[in-house]
Amino acid sequence: MPSSVPVPKAELHLHIEGTLEPELAFALAARNGVTLSHDDELALRHAYAFEDLQSFLNLYYELMAVLRTERDFEELAGAYLERAAAQGVRHAEIFFDPQAHTARGVPFATVVHGLHRALESARERYGMSSRLIMCFLRDQPAESALATLAEAEPFLGLITGVGLDSAEVGNPPAKFREVYEKAAALGLRRVAHAGEEGPPQYVTEALDVLGVERIDHGLRAFEDAGLTARLVREGVPLTLCPLSNVRLRTVDTLAEHPLRAMLAAGLKCTVNSDDPSYFGGYVEDNFRAVRETLGLGPEELRTLARNSFEAAFLDDEEELRARYLAEVEAHDFG
Ligand code: ADE
Ligand code: ZN
DSSP: OOOSSOOOEEEEEEEGGGGOOHHHHHHHHHHHTOOOSSSSHHHHHHTOOOSSHHHHHHHHHHHGGGOOSHHHHHHHHHHHHHHHHHTTEEEEEEEEOHHHHHTTTOOHHHHHHHHHHHHHHHHHHHOOEEEEEEEEETTSOHHHHHHHHHHHGGGGGGOOEEEEESOOTTOOGGGGHHHHHHHHHTTOEEEEEESSSSOHHHHHHHHHTTOOSEEEEOGGGGGOHHHHHHHHHHTOEEEEOHHHHHHTTSSSOGGGOTHHHHHHTTOEEEEOOBSHHHHTOOHHHHHHHHHHHHOOOHHHHHHHHHHHHHTSSOGGGHHHHHHHHHHHHHSOOO
């Protein structure tokens, strides 16, 4: 029998706006006088049947209109961190989409300060470490990403890295060469979504043009044997999100997810939740689903947990990484 104690892990691919549960969305809508197009929580949950990434993004951007004040962002992140702690997360690297808020008139400072307060409180309450990664919306012009990076400069003490998300196909990584160069010059770490719906070529471009250290998703990289060999050779971490892939129909069923084969090929895979409120589960739910459906064994699960801490941006807290890794080695994976 596998242990019911959650796997100690780092979550490295989590959009904080994608943790907005319907109940909180309606509570914030009422508090802020925002009208939602769905009547109630149940009607909203019924809308969670997605065709593809874009159909999800349409709802994701619509709902985040309820987030307006520093307190809203703090409550949003606080609710995620509480669930994450209960699901074995020791370290969380959290994406946020500043353009989706500043475009609505919410100041950058409001977003970052609200999130940061929740992260500080999680360190005190649960002993959880964390990082913030600001993502550029790839379906917006490159100039908007550059303006967002400039807007972020006063807050760089609170931000560890940059990422790239939103609608992938037709928005290749090379569009963001300049802003990634500037981010690197500012000392920011770099990641990007690539190979979620987009072709393997986008993964190569993210590595070669943007200089990313991890690939978010990277699922479709596995279609290309040469690229797979390179990712294995270079030890590039992939932040996979199995339940997200099923909900957004990147794979037909979880049973057909290539995670197990990707691990066997030597890819440095991690398992994450992406947008857990929308995709049917938080990170331990993803671990449980792949264990049960793909039949992952104890050593495969241990590898996933170990990879998550090895791939984390913990270079300034190596003693913490060592402590987390020791916990993984001591954990009973069943
Ligand atoms: N933004 C939030 N979730 C996303 C995903 N899965 N892919 C791209 N952009 C996103
Ligand atoms: Zn994502």
